[in-house]
Amino acid sequence: MSDKLDANENIINETNPFENHIRLTSKYELNNAVQPLLTDLYQISMAYAYWKNQKNDNAVFDLFFRKNPFQGEYTVFAGLEDCLKYIQNFKFSTSDIDYLRTAMPQYVEDEFFVYLENMNLNDIQIYALREGSLVFPRIPIMRIEGPLPIVQLLETTLLVLVNYASLVTTNASRFRLAAGEFKNLLEFGLRRAQGPDGGLGASKYCYIGGFDGTSNVLAGKLYSIPIRGTHAHSFVSSYNDLSDLHDRTLKSVVSDEMFDLANLSMDYLTQLEKFEFNFSLNEANRGELAAFIGYAIAFPSDFLALVDTYNVLKSGVPNFCAVALALHKVGYRAKGIRLDSGDLAYLSNKVRDFFKKVAKVFQLDFFESLTIVASNDINEDILHSLNMQGHSIDSFGIGTHLVTCQKQPALGCVFKLVEVNGRPCVKLSEDVQKATFPGKKNAYRLYDKEGIPLVDLLTRSDEDEPKVGEAFLCRHPFIETKRAYLSPSKVENLLVPVWINGKLVQENMDSIDGIRERVRKQLNRLRNDHKRMLNPTPYKITVSRTLYDFIHNLWLDYTPIGELK
Numbered sequence: 001m002s003d004k005l006d007a008n009e010n011i012i013n014e015t016n017p018f019e020n021h022i023r024l025t026s027k028y029e030l031n032n033a034v035q036p037l038l039t040d041l042y043q044i045s046m047a048y049a050y051w052k053n054q055k056n057d058n059a060v061f062d063l064f065f066r067k068n069p070f071q072g073e074y075t076v077f078a079g080l081e082d083c084l085k086y087i088q089n090f091k092f093s094t095s096d097i098d099y100l101r102t103a104m105p106q107y108v109e110d111e112f113f114v115y116l117e118n119m120n121l122n123d124i125q126i127y128a129l130r131e132g133s134l135v136f137p138r139i140p141i142m143r144i145e146g147p148l149p150i151v152q153l154l155e156t157t158l159l160v161l162v163n164y165a166s167l168v169t170t171n172a173s174r175f176r177l178a179a180g181e182f183k184n185l186l187e188f189g190l191r192r193a194q195g196p197d198g199g200l201g202a203s204k205y206c207y208i209g210g211f212d213g214t215s216n217v218l219a220g221k222l223y224s225i226p227i228r229g230t231h232a233h234s235f236v237s238s239y240n241d242l243s244d245l246h247d248r249t250l251k252s253v254v255s256d257e258m259f260d261l262a263n264l265s266m267d268y269l270t271q272l273e274k275f276e277f278n279f280s281l282n283e284a285n286r287g288e289l290a291a292f293i294g295y296a297i298a299f300p301s302d303f304l305a306l307v308d309t310y311n312v313l314k315s316g317v318p319n320f321c322a323v324a325l326a327l328h329k330v331g332y333r334a335k336g337i338r339l340d341s342g343d344l345a346y347l348s349n350k351v352r353d354f355f356k357k358v359a360k361v362f363q364l365d366f367f368e369s370l371t372i373v374a375s376n377d378i379n380e381d382i383l384h385s386l387n388m389q390g391h392s393i394d395s396f397g398i399g400t401h402l403v404t405c406q407k408q409p410a411l412g413c414v415f416k417l418v419e420v421n422g423r424p425c426v427k428l429s430e431d432v433q434k435a436t437f438p439g440k441k442n443a444y445r446l447y448d449k450e451g452i453p454l455v456d457l458l459t460r461s462d463e464d465e466p467k468v469g470e471a472f473l474c475r476h477p478f479i480e481t482k483r484a485y486l487s488p489s490k491v492e493n494l495l496v497p498v499w500i501n502g503k504l505v506q507e508n509m510d511s512i513d514g515i516r517e518r519v520r521k522q523l524n525r526l527r528n529d530h531k532r533m534l535n536p537t538p539y540k541i542t543v544s545r546t547l548y549d550f551i552h553n554l555w556l557d558y559t560p561i562g563e564l565k
C-alpha cells in the first residue's frame with residue numbers, strides 16, 4: 001500500500017476501514033482525511049490563477065482570531081502537532097491529481113496538475129506559539145511564509161485543525177477552573193460528539209485542557225490518555241433478582257476461602273436496615289443488588305456502582321453499601337458510586353452522610369471517603385452552581401456540553417495575508433476591530449517580576465525586541481491615548497520556528513503531557529480577573545510605537561478621503 005494519505009486507496013485496499021483508520025492514525029496519529037484535498041475549492045482555483053499568472057511571490061500569512069470564546073478573556077492554543085503532521089505529509093497523490101483533472105474546468109492547463117503533483121513544502125517557514133500556550137485576540141498563533149500559491153493552499157486545513165482543537169481545549173480548561181484543581185474530571189462525550197473525528201479530537205484535547213481521563217478507548221490507545229469508566233443503567237436493569245447470578249462466590253484476598261458474596265451482601269443489607277439507615281428491605285431493589293454483586297465479582301478491586309436506577313437513598317446506596325461491606329469481608333475495598341440524575345448537590349451530600357454513618361457503625365474509616373462520581377448534562381455553569389451550593393462530589397463525568405462546546409460551537413480563527421514581497425497587505429473593514437494588522441510581525445509576552453504576564457506586544461519583524469529591565473512604550477492598537485511604558489522582568493518571544501526549509505524543528509515540539517502541563521502552568525500564572533466566569537477583564541494586547549504608526553498610516557493611505565455632496 002502507498003505511504004500517502006489517500007483515503008480512497010486505503011479503503012479499496014483494506015477490508016476493515018476502521019482497522020485501517022487505527023493503523024493510519026497510529027502511524028501518523030492523524031485522521032487519514034487530513035490531506036491536501038481536505039480544503040475549499042477556492043484555494044485550488046487561486047493556486048491555478050496564481051500559477052497561470054506566474055505569481056510566485058513571497059507571502060506572509062497570519063493565523064489568528066479576533067474574539068475569545070465562551071465570553072471569556074483567554075484561549076488555549078492547540079492543534080499544532082496535527083498541523084505539522086499535515087505539513088509533513090503534504091503531497092498530492094496520483095489519484096488526487098486524476099480527480100482534479102476531471103473536476104476542474106477542461107481548459108485548466110495540464111502543466112498545472114504536474115506543478116501540483118510535484119509541489120512540496122520545502123520553501124515554507126512556519127513560526128507558531130508553543131502548543132498549550134494561552135493566546136489572545138489578534139496575536140498571530142502561526143505565521144506562515146513562503147510562495148503565495150503554496151501558503152494559500154494550506155489555509156483551510158490549518159484552520160480546521162486549529163479551530164476545534166483550541167476551542168475544545170479552552171472549554172475543557174474552563175471546566176477545570178470551574179471544578180477546582182483537585183476534582184477528578186472524566187470526559188464521557190464520545191456518543192454525543194460531532195462524528196467520530198470530533199469524538200476522538202475531543203478526548204485528546206480535553207485531556208490537554210485539564211481532564212484526567214476519557215471513556216474513549218481508541219483515544220486511550222492512540223494518545224496514551226488514561227481510560228476510565230463505570231457502568232450503565234442497562235447493566236442494573238438487566239438483572240431481576242439474585243437468582244440471575246450465575247456465580248456468587250469470590251475468593252478471599254488472604255486465603256483460599258471462598259465467600260458467597262450474595263449471602264454476605266444480603267446479611268449486610270439486613271444489618272443496615274436494622275441500624276436505621278432510613279430504608280426498608282423491600283425498598284432496596286433485588287435486581288439492583290444482584291447487578292452490583294455481579295459487577296463486584298467481576299471487578300472486586302474496582303467496584304464502583306451506578307446507584308440511581310431506582311431510588312438513590314432507599315435502594316442504590318443501601319445496596320452498594322451492602323456489597324461494599326461484603327467485599328470488605330473478603331478483603332477488597334470498594335471504590336464508590338455514580339449519580340446520574342436528580343439534584344446532584346443534595347444527593348451527593350446525603351450519600352456522603354450515609355457513608356459516614358456506615359463508617360461509624362461498622363468502624364470502617366475508608367467508607368467516609370468513598371468516591372462520589374456525578375454525571376448528567378453537566379456544564380460549566382452547573383459546576384459553578386454546585387460549588388456555591390456545597391456538594392460532596394469527587395469526580396465529574398462530562399460529555400455533551402464539553403465536547404460539543406454548547407456555549408459556543410466554533411472559534412473564529414482566520415488566515416490573513418499580511419505581506420507580499422515585502423509589501424504590507426491590508427484588509428480594511430467598516431469595523432476597525434476587523435481590519436488586519438499589516439506586515440510581518442513578531443509577538444512577545446512581557447512579564448512582571450512575579451512571572452505574571454502583563455501584556456502581549458506586537459512589533460514589526462525588523463524592530464529590536466523589548467529588553468528585560470528597559471522601558472518599552474506599549475500602545476493600544478486602536479486608541480491613541482492609551483499607552484504606557486513597561487519595563488518587563490521577562491520577555492518571551494511567542495513565535496518560535498516549527499517548520500523551516502522542509503524540516504520540523506524538533507526542539508519546539510512537545511509530548512501530549514508536556515502540552516497539558518503547559519496549559520496548567522500558564523493558566524495558574526494568569527491573573528484571576530482574566531479567568532473569572534462573569535465579566536472577566538480583557539488581557540492587554542499592545543503594539544510598539546513603530547507598528548502603531550505603520551498600521552495607522554497604512555489604514556489612512558488605503559482609505560481615500562471621501563467627498564460629501
Ligand SMILES: Nc1ncnc2c1ncn2[C@@H]1O[C@H](COP(=O)(O)OP(=O)(O)OP(=O)(O)O)[C@@H](O)[C@H]1O
Pocket residue numbers: 340341342343344345346375376377378379382385386389
Ligand atoms: N444541584 C444542582 N444544581 C444545579 N443543577 C443541577 C443540580 N443537580 C443537577 N443539576 C443539573 O440539572 C439538570 C437536570 O436535568 P434533568 O431534569 O433532565 O435530569 P433528571 O430528571 O435529574 O435525570 P434523568 O432525566 O436522567 O432522570 C442536569 O443538567 C443536571 O446536571
Ligand SMILES: O=P(O)(O)OC[C@H]1O[C@H](OP(=O)(O)OP(=O)(O)O)[C@H](O)[C@@H]1O
Pocket residue numbers: 188189191192233340375376377378397398399400401
Ligand atoms: O450527560 P453527559 O454530560 O452527556 O454525560 C454522558 C452521559 O451519557 C450517559 O448516559 P446517556 O446520556 O447516554 O443516557 P441517560 O441520560 O439516559 O443516562 C451517562 O450516564 C451520562 O449521563
Ligand SMILES: O=C(O)c1cccnc1
Pocket residue numbers: 188189215228229230231232338375397399
Ligand atoms: O463510564 C461511564 O460511566 C460512562 C461512559 C460514557 C458515557 N457515560 C458514562
Ligand SMILES: [Mg+2]
Pocket residue numbers: 376377
Ligand atoms: Mg443523559
